[in-house]
Amino acid sequence: MTDKTTEMGRALSEQLNPGMEEALEARYGHLVPGMAEGVVDFAYGRQYGREGLALRDRYIATIAALTAAGGQTKPQLKVNIAGGRKAGLSREEIGEVIWQMALYGGFPAAINGLNAALEVFAQEDASA
Amino acid sequence: MTDKTTEMGRALSEQLNPGMEEALEARYGHLVPGMAEGVVDFAYGRQYGREGLALRDRYIATIAALTAAGGQTKPQLKVNIAGGRKAGLSREEIGEVIWQMALYGGFPAAINGLNAALEVFAQEDASA
Amino acid sequence: MTDKTTEMGRALSEQLNPGMEEALEARYGHLVPGMAEGVVDFAYGRQYGREGLALRDRYIATIAALTAAGGQTKPQLKVNIAGGRKAGLSREEIGEVIWQMALYGGFPAAINGLNAALEVFAQEDASA
Amino acid sequence: MTDKTTEMGRALSEQLNPGMEEALEARYGHLVPGMAEGVVDFAYGRQYGREGLALRDRYIATIAALTAAGGQTKPQLKVNIAGGRKAGLSREEIGEVIWQMALYGGFPAAINGLNAALEVFAQEDASA
Amino acid sequence: MTDKTTEMGRALSEQLNPGMEEALEARYGHLVPGMAEGVVDFAYGRQYGREGLALRDRYIATIAALTAAGGQTKPQLKVNIAGGRKAGLSREEIGEVIWQMALYGGFPAAINGLNAALEVFAQEDASA
Amino acid sequence: MTDKTTEMGRALSEQLNPGMEEALEARYGHLVPGMAEGVVDFAYGRQYGREGLALRDRYIATIAALTAAGGQTKPQLKVNIAGGRKAGLSREEIGEVIWQMALYGGFPAAINGLNAALEVFAQEDASA
Numbered sequence: 193m194t195d196k197t198t199e200m201g202r203a204l205s206e207q208l209n210p211g212m213e214e215a216l217e218a219r220y221g222h223l224v225p226g227m228a229e230g231v232v233d234f235a236y237g238r239q240y241g242r243e244g245l246a247l248r249d250r251y252i253a254t255i256a257a258l259t260a261a262g263g264q265t266k267p268q269l270k271v272n273i274a275g276g277r278k279a280g281l282s283r284e285e286i287g288e289v290i291w292q293m294a295l296y297g298g299f300p301a302a303i304n305g306l307n308a309a310l311e312v313f314a315q316e317d318a319s320a
Numbered sequence: 321m322t323d324k325t326t327e328m329g330r331a332l333s334e335q336l337n338p339g340m341e342e343a344l345e346a347r348y349g350h351l352v353p354g355m356a357e358g359v360v361d362f363a364y365g366r367q368y369g370r371e372g373l374a375l376r377d378r379y380i381a382t383i384a385a386l387t388a389a390g391g392q393t394k395p396q397l398k399v400n401i402a403g404g405r406k407a408g409l410s411r412e413e414i415g416e417v418i419w420q421m422a423l424y425g426g427f428p429a430a431i432n433g434l435n436a437a438l439e440v441f442a443q444e445d446a447s448a
Numbered sequence: 449m450t451d452k453t454t455e456m457g458r459a460l461s462e463q464l465n466p467g468m469e470e471a472l473e474a475r476y477g478h479l480v481p482g483m484a485e486g487v488v489d490f491a492y493g494r495q496y497g498r499e500g501l502a503l504r505d506r507y508i509a510t511i512a513a514l515t516a517a518g519g520q521t522k523p524q525l526k527v528n529i530a531g532g533r534k535a536g537l538s539r540e541e542i543g544e545v546i547w548q549m550a551l552y553g554g555f556p557a558a559i560n561g562l563n564a565a566l567e568v569f570a571q572e573d574a575s576a
Numbered sequence: 577m578t579d580k581t582t583e584m585g586r587a588l589s590e591q592l593n594p595g596m597e598e599a600l601e602a603r604y605g606h607l608v609p610g611m612a613e614g615v616v617d618f619a620y621g622r623q624y625g626r627e628g629l630a631l632r633d634r635y636i637a638t639i640a641a642l643t644a645a646g647g648q649t650k651p652q653l654k655v656n657i658a659g660g661r662k663a664g665l666s667r668e669e670i671g672e673v674i675w676q677m678a679l680y681g682g683f684p685a686a687i688n689g690l691n692a693a694l695e696v697f698a699q700e701d702a703s704a
Numbered sequence: 705m706t707d708k709t710t711e712m713g714r715a716l717s718e719q720l721n722p723g724m725e726e727a728l729e730a731r732y733g734h735l736v737p738g739m740a741e742g743v744v745d746f747a748y749g750r751q752y753g754r755e756g757l758a759l760r761d762r763y764i765a766t767i768a769a770l771t772a773a774g775g776q777t778k779p780q781l782k783v784n785i786a787g788g789r790k791a792g793l794s795r796e797e798i799g800e801v802i803w804q805m806a807l808y809g810g811f812p813a814a815i816n817g818l819n820a821a822l823e824v825f826a827q828e829d830a831s832a
Numbered sequence: 833m834t835d836k837t838t839e840m841g842r843a844l845s846e847q848l849n850p851g852m853e854e855a856l857e858a859r860y861g862h863l864v865p866g867m868a869e870g871v872v873d874f875a876y877g878r879q880y881g882r883e884g885l886a887l888r889d890r891y892i893a894t895i896a897a898l899t900a901a902g903g904q905t906k907p908q909l910k911v912n913i914a915g916g917r918k919a920g921l922s923r924e925e926i927g928e929v930i931w932q933m934a935l936y937g938g939f940p941a942a943i944n945g946l947n948a949a950l951e952v953f954a955q956e957d958a959s960a
Contacts, residue, residue, distance in 0.1 A: 297385060518905055637933070742878045
């Protein structure tokens with residue numbers, strides 16, 4: 193039997209990042225069994241899927257935090273910029289969120305974040 | 321003559337944090353002359369006052385980033401939680417932004433962030 | 449019906465930090481409903497309760513990470529030092545874990561970590 | 577009309593990093609309008625251009641901070657190492673600043689910083 | 705005459721990372737004279753070589769801290785994962801240490817850490 | 833017999849922070865034997881005592897790094913601000929170093945750093 197939060201998380205994860213759970217399982221499952229389900233249940237079922245804050249707003253928060261952290265998690269920042277686009281954020285809004293982080297994570301971190309965004313937007317254009 | 325961005329920043333700063341420029345000048349101006357004007361011009365006139373992202377959304381970004389940074393800037397986190405309330409964020413939305421940071425800054429950072437929010441909300445209740 | 453990971457997490461949480469779930473619920477539940485269950489399910493049921501690494505070793509990892517992060521999450525560092533003691537770590541081992549972090553988080557962070565440990569050990573002595 | 581701090585910042589920016597404002601505008605201006613001017617005004621006009629601390633000393637501070645941050649902003653660290661050279665720092669002094677950060681950002685961060693410096697110095701030699 | 709801690713550190717360093725001191729000296733010695741000896745004396749002679757905590761446990765601490773720091777020191781994380789293997793940690797144990805850091809450094813940091821581990825394990829397999 | 837770097841470190845440590853080694857030994861020596869000597873040998877004998885960079889400049893680097901790290905190591909930041917004063921930095925220079933960190937560690941971190949400096953300067957005035 194599957195937990196309710198896992199089910200909800202799986203549905204949301206598939207909508208935002210199709211194939212992510214399988215990709216995590218394939219890459220990391222032999223080393224850390226159950227890790228993919230844990231991500232789906234907690235990150236999507238128990239966090240992103242929560243009520244009380246619009247999904248679009250959740251992506252603002254995530255993009256801001258990963259930018260301010262200095263860009264050392266650039267792959268995940270790019271995944272979340274792409275997710276934010278699906279959740280309704282415009283390119284302009286994403287650019288603004290990132291550049292505002294100059295105030296909190298410093299100018300180099302904010303510029304690294306803009307670079308991540310430009311890469312995501314270029315991929316969007318290429319696959320349009 | 322005052323710069324346009326400084327004027328805009330001053331107006332926004334006064335609206336969101338009345339008396340902040342004077343407080344910065346009084347406390348730090350003898351040591352770092354012009355610092356208060358720099359904050360007003362850059363942080364408010366050139367960042368928070370920008371078009372392209374609602375003020376409410378800017379506070380989501382700030383609260384997220386300061387929470388994920390681990391709570392070491394708790395005084396500023398509290399100032400921005402209070403600012404976010406003025407810009408239209410509900411307590412529930414702020415709680416959600418902060419708790420989501422468990423995914424990005426870790427559980428201890430998110431719990432520290434919730435503590436900051438509870439302190440701000442208690443002050444709101446006390447002054448209501 | 450309760451999820452299996454939640455049940456397992458609850459049992460482990462009660463063993464290591466009696467009353468923690470209730471304390472989280474009482475303090476944060478009105479703001480972030482379900483947060484306490486999420487902590488129990490993910491942190492204890494899906495992480496600390498995992499096979500593949502002894503509980504004692506998990507506490508080494510946690511104490512190291514929170515120390516290197518610079519002590520800004522001192523309350524949680526202290527909780528985990530106390531948890532590590534219950535899981536079998538000696539005071540000497542904890543001191544060594546923390547001081548080793550001078551190499552990775554810097555000397556100030558490591559010294560802050562030692563201060564946290566001394567506070568926990570003093571509480572142990574006081575309640576002995 | 578141009579603000580005085582913007583003018584001052586532009587002159588200093590051109591001296592230290594010729595072409596930087598145009599490069600920022602070309603790369604990021606369509607996404608975040610006015611960002612390049614903001615960098616010039618605040619970072620150069622209101623910070624690097626301040627009195628009270630020699631430019632050479634400002635680069636010591638910047639190189640130290642970016643090194644201790646762990647090297648995740650390596651492109652900016654390299655720009656500032658090159659800037660520090662123009663402001664009068666010797667290679668030896670830069671090496672010392674970076675390696676001292678072993679005490680504050682940890683050994684891995686300091687070693688990453690030395691790698692950035694070696695890359696800058698190799699570029700100097702190549703263009704000599 | 706060589707200091708006792710330097711001698712001890714040299715022996716341990718050679719056992720865990722053969723050739724490291726020479727590599728550091730060759731790469732950085734002209735810029736920061738004596739740096740390689742400082743690493744050997746302090747990191748190995750005065751920290752890793754200490755009594756009071758098993759070497760295996762020291763690697764748990766290091767891998768945890770570098771993972772939680774967000775992967776910006778990936779080269780050093782990989783060196784320490786390889787060192788931890790020599791000190792007796794199984795792949796499973798290393799995977800568990802890293803994934804547990806989802807709780808303290810966030811999910812992106814933990815996933816970056818798993819990627820570092822997979823690279824080390826692939827190198828082990830390739831040279832087996 | 834005492835190592836040469838330890839002797840040099842002890843002399844410098846006594847000059848800059850009289851009584852520090854004894855204080856470290858008294859507070860932490862029972863938990864982490866030899867830790868105080870390690871600090872004296874490495875931090876003072878092998879880092880601060882190095883040639884190639886003036887002591888005053890080393891304090892600029894340290895104050896910058898600890899400020900940008902967000903103020904979570906405030907006690908150590910204050911110790912190093914006081915040390916920088918002894919090594920010849922003016923209050924104005926220290927204020928400038930700290931405020932410049934707004935660019936690299938964010939505005940909240942820089943403001944926290946200024947608060948630390950004001951506390952040190954007030955102590956100077958009180959003991960004058």
